Amino acid sequence: MTSTREIITLQFGNYANYVGAHWWNIQESGFSYDPNGEPSEIDHDVLYREGVDYKGQVTYTPRLLLVDLKGALQHLPELGTLYESEPSTSAAASTSDRLESVQSSIPWDSEGVEVIKKEPQVKPEFQKDLDDPHVDITEKDYDFSTNAKTWSDFLYARYHPRTINIVKNYQHSDSVNSFDTFSNGSRIWQNEYYEDDFGDKIRQYMEECNNCQGFQTIFDCANGFGGLSLKCLEYLNDEYSKVNLAVPVFNPRSVLFENSDEPLANSICVVNTALVYSHLVEQSSLIVPLSTADRAWRQIGAPRHFPLLNYKSDNLYQTSAILASFLDTISLRYRLKNPVSSCYLSNFCSDLNNYGRKLTAAALGLPFSMRSDEDLIDCLDKLEGSMFTQISPNSKIGTDYIVQSACIRGIPKNRLKRPSKQAQRQMKMAAYKCESVSEMLQLYFQCSNHASLAHVSAVEAPHPVKIPYPMEMFDPRLNFEGFLEDINRIEDQKLISVPVVATVQCSGDLSDTLESLHREASRIKLSKIHRFKETGLESDEYVEVLEHLLNFKDNYDDNFDL
Amino acid sequence: MASISLLNPKAEFARAAQALAINISAGKGLQDVMKTNLGPKGTMKMLVSGAGDIKITKDGNVLLHEMQIQHPTASMIARASTAQDDMTGDGTTSTVLLIGELLKQADIFLTEGLHPRILTEGVDKARVKSLEILDGMKIPIEIDEKSLSDIARTSLRTKVHTGLADLLTNVCVNAVLAIRQEGKQVDLHMIEIMEMQHKTATDTSLIRGIVMDHGSRHPDMPKRLENAYILTCNVSMEYEKSEVNSGFFYKTAEEREKLVLAEREFIDLRVKKVIELKRKLCDGTDKSFVVINQKGIDPTSLDMLAKEGIMALRRAKRRNMERLALACGGIAMNSFDDLNESHLGYAGLVYEHVLGETKYTFVEQCKNPQSVTILMKGPNKHTLAQIKDAIRDGLRAINNAIEDKAIVPGAGAFEIRAYNKLMQFKDEVKGKVRLGIQAFAEALLVIPKTLAVNSGYDVQDTIVKLTEEDRLNPDPIGLDLSTGEPMKPVDMGVYDNYIVKKQILNSCSVIASNLLLVDEIMRAGMTSLKG
Structure with missing residues (x-):
């Protein structure tokens, strides 16, 4: 049966939405619109849905529900811009026009309406350029790492009107978070909106699915959103009993809560996190915590070091992109076309969570460090240390007794090894008999990790790097395909893709x-x-x-x- | 120097008169924002967010939720108003106005040196007295279309424009009457409210049956059926991959295949049971068969059902299970063991309507439906939101009337009567306490005053006329908003809910008294203490 294997994605919290925005951007920059080109190895229908807007145009939007605080959307209307009844041109002019038309259509004395208008939010340049078909966004430098005020500023993907939900009781702010405790978040779920409307939106997505694999939930762990998402997971289990992949993310910038100083705010974070973890044990199938800092319980620790990346440790825009790259890569396993039997979310989870070990650690090689003149076989041979950087907080994974599921992308077939005539030294290596990237990596894991299990998926398509992805993070020595050279890439040549490897690991060290x-x-x-x-x-x-x-x-x- | 500053030098505080001034100004401020919205002639507010989201409303509670209220006192008043909405669904604007006015009136006496405690004692006396007056004005009603229409109309006209209000009145009253069972409490959840972004607000209608926002997911399924058996169930017809790590359990690939087939067959059996029943009941007759499932139905099962001409809907709302059973009869099934005809419901017509990407399924022509649907229509989101708020309040108003079995005359009649009676009552009370009663009586007048202002009439003129007329007349006298003259609300069919008025009187006097008794406001965070 080749019906799609849909997954519904949920995002709770501002930082989770940063990560999500990057993830959907990465996916959409990987879309191929070329009818003659090779069909993609990735089955986008797993995470996306086809729809029709009010004018009968076909839309393709993420099967996603997200929640954020009031004011976090900035210029983005709650219903999104995709399903507008009339096309909007430039922002300022159209709103006043629209207001007038709305006002005149009210069947009431027109003096009877008092208009209370907030200062219209100025659309950032990038969003304006997206609306304008004449501007080529790839030619410009938007400098998001300093300019982006929130995730909607660099959002390239367009969401379905069902997608965005707002917590009205709390106002978003960059410096002080008023949505503070886990229990606060749980209480929000109890109000009418979430029980009925939010639940109904999930049901509507569910109704569209022919063969739903399950849910993946990305959420802010250390504030009130933890409680909200856990309530939601509980609801999903009661209602649908499908597989739940939980991805708690930790904001790399320590945010104060209302009426609290730093030690108090940190304590609140710890309590929230403890509550989240202990509830997740019951409510999820697999837990993959993500953070770019090495410690996250009390204080935010030092940033994780990626050999070929240079990012600002407290920049939301850049750090969330790293986490999104991880998610995009690791999720390939259950998003591939032509699925073999083990390519389901349920297999992904059940491979790793034996004996109730639901907590796992994530690791990422961004980019997968390989020289442009090397083959994979040589690269693995010479590799010292690990190809990964850990991105789960407070986790160290040893080298032995680990179970892992890894994905590698962007290694073309012809870079695996030399054909036998030119192989020379490679012939002597045990890995030379491997015929595919996944096979070779599997062998590598077998040899380097004692008594371990590994599942490897390999995709030939690399990780696309396109605006609005923070390409400025990458080492200048990477060539346009993301392989390492000795000299810097020439200025006007752009990085278009990178090879990436990601893994989710589980071992006794997580204790x-x-x-x-x-x-x-x-x-x-x-x-x-x-x-x-x-x-x-x-x-x-x-x-x-x-x-x-x-x-x-x-x-x-x-x-x-x- | 307040004692708190000895303990915490960073604490901010305001004392006595200053504290009172803060509270009073908050009450007044909120009152100023809301007062233009009171009554059928009040203005609407259109809220436009920075991103261009539009919200049009007149409902006090909706407005309070949309406004970011920072002031602690104001948010307390707002909470009282929200509580009012939760309890009764109406009177939210009145609550805010009355609290504000009570504070304002009290202020006059307090600045003259009256102790707040004495004043609040008077307020409390006045509250008890006015509740008595309210009880005296109760008009017991028969539960019929006319009296319910009167009350719903009064409430709805304060929320939307007249034409639409009259239409919605009809819809709401008929909906409640349809689901009401003698001797039982009305469960408003049994009225489904469904929205369609389509046509105009005045196309909103009552469907005596159920409308669902999903349709069959198979191209070959019938789109329209007449004379249909309805099977509502909560049984999965979806093959789910077992979650267990399969590798451990099969020795060979064939064995695995077999297990998958066996599991598949399990689901198929369920589907076959439904088909069997359909064949037994419908084959050779003009009857048809509809399955509405709360759980999923996968493509293979859909295919089997489609071949039989069965219309099947999956993932129905949990609440629709109950509603369908009430609308069509039958029982929501949790298993298909010994399934028979008595478990099925009936509908004369089931059809699908497609709008953009959403399919709607109408289940109509039921025999004696005890659950109905209000189908809202509107050209855009904000119209729909406005209608939805109005319908909710209209239904609540009707339900309140049914529960109270009584209504009170509207159009400010109660406030005028209470004012006159309280002024008389004042003279029977000894001491300064009577000032509190006077303040309360004056405060009540804010309702007719605001009604007059919003309709463009002179305040003093109107109030004098009204109080005069009321004194001379045994019947309650209200304000006719179209002429500005006194009138009898009973003749015009303007009524309010008894419970709403009662709740307003209670909550306003309590909140206002509490605010008046505050003599120190301090803000001292936990910031300097270690957690």
Whole structure:
């Protein structure tokens, strides 16, 4: 049966939406509109849906629901711009025109209407240029890393009107977060809107699916959105009992909460995180926490080092792009066309979560470091250390007893090894008999990790790099296809793609991760933080949560053999 | 120097008169924003966000939610108004006005040196008295179309324009009457509210049946059926891959295939049971068969059903299961074991309507439907949102009347009568407490005053006329907004909900008293304490 294997994506929280915006951008910059070109190896229907707007135009939008605070959208209307009844031209002129037409259509005395207008948000240059078919966006430098005020500024993808949901009770702000506690977030779910309307939107997506694989949820872990997303996961389990992939993300910039100084804000973050982790054990099939910082419980740690990347550690735009690249690569396993039996989200999760080890660690090689004159076989032969950088907070993965699922993309077939005539030295290597990229990488993992299991998917198409992706992060020595050269790339040649490798790993070492979280969390006296109690979290419950974390840790301590 | 600053030098505080001034100004400020919206002649507000999102409303509660209220006192008043909405669905603007006015009236006495405690005692006395007056004005009603229409119309006309209000009144009253069962509480959830972005607001209508926002997902399924059996169920007809890591359980590929087939067959069996029943009941007759499932139906199952001419809908709303059973009869099934005719419902007509990318399925011509659908139409989102808010309030107003079994005359009649009676009552009370009663009585007049202002009449003129007329007349007297003259609301069919008025009186006096008794406001965060 070759019906599509749909997945519904949910994003909760501002930083999650940054990551999401990049992810959808990456996917759309990989779309090929060339009818004669080779069909893509990726089945975009897994995450996207086809629709029709009010004028009968066909649309192709992410099967996505996102939640953010009021004011976080800036210039983006809640319903998106895709399904507008009349086409909008330049922003300022059209709004006043539209207002007038709306006003005249009200069947009421026209003096009876009082217009309360907020200052119209100026669309950033990039969004204006997207509306204008005459401007080529690839020719310009928008400098998003300093200019982007929120994720909608660099959003290339267009969302379905169903997609955006706003938490009206809280105002978004860059400096102070008022949506503070886990329990606050849980309470938001209880109001009418989420129980009915939000649930109904999920149902509508679900109704369209022929063969839904499950859900993937990306959410901010350390603030109120954690509670909201956990409630939502609970709802999904009750209602649909499908596979749930949970991706908690950690904002690399420490944000203060309302009426709190730094130590208090940090404590709140720790409590929130502990609550999220312990609830996720029940409510998700697999947990893949992501952060570009090495530690995230109490204070944001030092940024992770990528050998060929240069990014600002607290820049939301750049760091979220790194996480999005990871998601885009790792998700290839369940997004491939012509699926073999193991290419489902459920297989992805069940491969890794044996013995209830649902918490995993993510690692990424961005770009996969390979010289332009090398073959994969040589590259792996010479490789010292790891090809990955860890991107899960407080996690260190050893080299032995690990289970992992890796994806590699962007290594063309002809770069695997030399044909036998020119092979010379390569002939002697054990890997020379491997016929495909995935096979060779599999062998590599087998040899370098003792007593480990690995699943490898390989895709030939590289990771596209196009505006609005932060291409300024990459080392200038990469050539246009992302392979390493000795000299810098010439100025006017643009980077168009990079090879990437990503993996999700699970090993006994993750018990340290949980241990450290438990240690931090148990040090906090919950009764000193009034806002938790005010929003309905009792100390007893917290004690239970801590115990739950310890029990969860035990899953990693027992030395099961694989 | 407040004592708090000894403990926390960074604390901000305001004392006594200053604190009171803050509270009063907040009350007044909110009142100023809302007062133009009161009554059928009040203006609407159109809110335009920075990104161009439009919201048009007149509903006090909606407005308060849209405004970012920072002021702590104002947000307390706003909460009182929200509570009013949660309880009764109406009277939100009145609540805000009354609290503001009560603070304003109190201010006059307080600046003259009256202690707030004495004043609030008077306010409380006045509240008790006015509740008595309200009880005296109750008009018991029979639950019939006319009296319910009167109350719904009064409420709806304050929310949308007259033509639409009258249409919605009809729709709402008929909807409630349809689902109401003698001796049982009305469950408003059994009225489905469905929206279609299409045509104009005045095309909104009541469907005596259920409308669903999804359709069959198979090209060969019938789009229109008459004389249909309806099977509502909550049974998965979807083959799901087992989640267990399969590798451990099969020795060979064939074995695995077999297991998959066996699982598939399990689902097929369910589908066949439905088909069997359909054949038994419909073959050879002019009857047809519709399956409405809360769980999924996968393409293979859809295909099997389509071949039989069965229309099948998947992933129906949870609540629609209950609604369908009430509308068409039958029982929502949780399994297909011993499925028979008595479990099925009936509808005379089932058809699909496609609008853009959304399909709508209408289930109509039911025998004695006890669940109905209000189908809202409107050219754009903000019109639909406005109608939705109005319908919700209209339904609540009707439901309140049914529960109270009584209504009270509207158009400011209660406030005028209460004012006159309270002024008399004042003289029977000894001491300064009577000032509180006076303040309360004066405050009540804000409702007819604002109604007069919003309709463009002179305030003093109107109030004098009204109070005069009321004193001379045993019947309640209200303000005729089209002439500015006194009139009898009972003759004009202008009524309010009893519970709404009662709730307003209670919550306003409590909130206002609390605010008046505040003698110190401080803001001292936890910031300097370690967590």
